[in-house]
Amino acid sequence: MAIICIGLFCVLSSRNYFKQLIGLTVLQSGTILFFIAMAKVAGGRVPILNPANSGPITNPLPHVLMLTAIVVGLATLAVGLALLMQIQKRFGSVEDK
Amino acid sequence: MCIVPIYLLLNSTQQVITYDFGGWSSLIGIQFKLTQLSLAVASLISFIALLTHLSCKQEAGDVNTFSAVLFSAVLLILIAGLCGIVFTNDFFNLYVFIEIASLTTYALVAIGGDKAAVKAAFNYLIVGTIAATFILIGIGYIYAASGTLNMDDFVDRFDTFKDARATRVGIVLMLGGLMVKAGLFPLHNWMVYVYKTTNSFFLTFTGSVSAKVYALVIIKLIYFVFTPDLVLHIIGLKKVILLCGLLAISIGAITAFYQEDLRSFLAFSSVSQIGYTFIAIAIGAFSSAVILMAAHVLTASACFMICAYIHAYKGTYELKKLYKLFEEMPYISLLFIINIASLVGIPLTAGFISKVSLVLTALDQKAWIVVGLIVLSTFMTLLYGYKISRTLLFSSNNGRTLRSMSGPDICALSVVTVITLINISIGLMFNHVDIIASKIF
Numbered sequence: 001m002a003i004i005c006i007g008l009f010c011v012l013s014s015r016n017y018f019k020q021l022i023g024l025t026v027l028q029s030g031t032i033l034f035f036i037a038m039a040k041v042a043g044g045r046v047p048i049l050n051p052a053n054s055g056p057i058t059n060p061l062p063h064v065l066m067l068t069a070i071v072v073g074l075a076t077l078a079v080g081l082a083l084l085m086q087i088q089k090r091f092g093s094v095e096d097k
Numbered sequence: 098m099c100i101v102p103i104y105l106l107l108n109s110t111q112q113v114i115t116y117d118f119g120g121w122s123s124l125i126g127i128q129f130k131l132t133q134l135s136l137a138v139a140s141l142i143s144f145i146a147l148l149t150h151l152s153c154k155q156e157a158g159d160v161n162t163f164s165a166v167l168f169s170a171v172l173l174i175l176i177a178g179l180c181g182i183v184f185t186n187d188f189f190n191l192y193v194f195i196e197i198a199s200l201t202t203y204a205l206v207a208i209g210g211d212k213a214a215v216k217a218a219f220n221y222l223i224v225g226t227i228a229a230t231f232i233l234i235g236i237g238y239i240y241a242a243s244g245t246l247n248m249d250d251f252v253d254r255f256d257t258f259k260d261a262r263a264t265r266v267g268i269v270l271m272l273g274g275l276m277v278k279a280g281l282f283p284l285h286n287w288m289v290y291v292y293k294t295t296n297s298f299f300l301t302f303t304g305s306v307s308a309k310v311y312a313l314v315i316i317k318l319i320y321f322v323f324t325p326d327l328v329l330h331i332i333g334l335k336k337v338i339l340l341c342g343l344l345a346i347s348i349g350a351i352t353a354f355y356q357e358d359l360r361s362f363l364a365f366s367s368v369s370q371i372g373y374t375f376i377a378i379a380i381g382a383f384s385s386a387v388i389l390m391a392a393h394v395l396t397a398s399a400c401f402m403i404c405a406y407i408h409a410y411k412g413t414y415e416l417k418k419l420y421k422l423f424e425e426m427p428y429i430s431l432l433f434i435i436n437i438a439s440l441v442g443i444p445l446t447a448g449f450i451s452k453v454s455l456v457l458t459a460l461d462q463k464a465w466i467v468v469g470l471i472v473l474s475t476f477m478t479l480l481y482g483y484k485i486s487r488t489l490l491f492s493s494n495n496g497r498t499l500r501s502m503s504g505p506d507i508c509a510l511s512v513v514t515v516i517t518l519i520n521i522s523i524g525l526m527f528n529h530v531d532i533i534a535s536k537i538f
Contacts, residue, residue, distance in 0.1 A: 024223060079203050
């Protein structure tokens with residue numbers, strides 16, 4: 001949650017497009033950690049099917065969902081950087097005036 | 098093709114088609130669910146995409162040939178994403194499709210258009226990604242509370258966790274993110290900025306369809322999944338949505354009046370139209386919301402196409418350079434005025450019946466302030482409609498800059514004519530529209 005807030009603050013407070021993009025990435029990492037933390041079951045073990053072990057297992061689904069979220073975040077970052085290059089080319093700076 | 102959605106609505110019984118991906122049961126895997134509403138909207142999306150392609154051949158020349166190929170490819174991914182948003186029955190899959198549609202939109206906004214289009218696209222990327230992240234966190238809370246991502250399963254077991262705080266936080270975060278995507282009032286700036294700068298081809302498509310798809314998802318979630326009672330009354334989102342909607346219709350209409358550029362004029366009028374849709378959601382008039390959206394999709398697509406057409410021939414969007422356009426291009430100006438009349442809500446157009454159905458519901462609930470503000474904002478809309486019509490028809494003609502006219506584009510003209518005729522015929526079939534809308538809910 002703290003990381004999400006830091007990322008959000010970074011996006012909203014900075015006037016530099018590149019810093020906004022970094023803030024966005026931090027925000028997304030925070031979300032990923034939020035999901036991973038949610039999946040933790042107290043005393044849970046690694047979710048691998050093994051008849052010898054019993055007891056609670058950690059929920060693997062959020063981890064899998066976050067794989068997709070990481071890919072989405074990467075794609076967003078790539079599109080953002082491509083746009084930044086175009087802004088740099090057309091306006092000669094990446095500062096928001 | 099426009100008959101397909103109406104035909105589907107009239108003739109299908111309440112049947113629902115579901116498709117489980119990879120043969121996994123819907124509790125484990127991802128499921129598509131095709132209801133009448135989503136089928137109708139998906140056909141509408143494809144229909145508008147087809148018409149945009151037919152009518153804006155010339156504008157595609159704005160973009161050079163190499164990127165024209167990429168442009169079409171990315172546009173197809175966008176259409177797939179939008180249809181996926183409409184069809185999916187899985188919360189996380191919804192998020193993925195929203196991201197697919199958003200990422201392609203960021204890219205398409207940046208191609209061609211004004212010099213500032215990349216800045217608009219970047220601005221949209223920042224706002225859109227924050228909104229999508231909120232949707233994702235909301236989904237996280239919903240999953241934590243319910244233990245399921247399938248919407249049907251969520252509805253089945255809704256009673257067991259609907260009082261949990263995590264469910265409510267999740268619902269608010271998710272709907273909040275979607276409202277930003279739909280361009281609801283306080284966070285509409287990205288939309289106006291994008292509409293002002295992007296190329297006219299993409300504007301025609303995104304301006305008429307994109308924001309409505311997100312509004313439709315909100316309707317679907319509130320009505321079918323989270324239940325209106327919980328969202329609007331217990332959590333109390335009704336007041337928030339109503340306030341935003343009322344501000345949107347008033348401020349959108351007033352700002353539109355002062356615009357001197359056709360694109361910004363249409364952008365602000367879209368802001369106010371989205372406001373009407375959300376007012377309808379807030380007062381629980383879901384069928385009015387759908388009629389409003391359908392009417393605006395038709396009207397806006399025609400308006401943006403005409404805008405693109407005028408731009409292709411005159412090379413400008415500025416109103417003051419379009420004085421006495423009626424003398425040069427009488428037919429297109431006439432169509433434009435008819436469509437603006439529909440935007441205002443003059444009788445005999447689709448815009449009229451959509452507003453009437455909204456006002457009737459508001460009257461039923463004795464929400465006088467809402468009715469008053471709707472009438473007031475319609476009056477403002479009438480004023481700016483008058484301003485544009487007057488400019489096109491009568492204004493004195495000074496400093497006219499003319500590009501040499503090539504022959505009229507018959508294809509584009511006929512497409513706009515068809516849309517306008519559909520619009521008017523919907524306006525004439527008031528009873529039928531009500532019946533169709535009541536079949537959905």
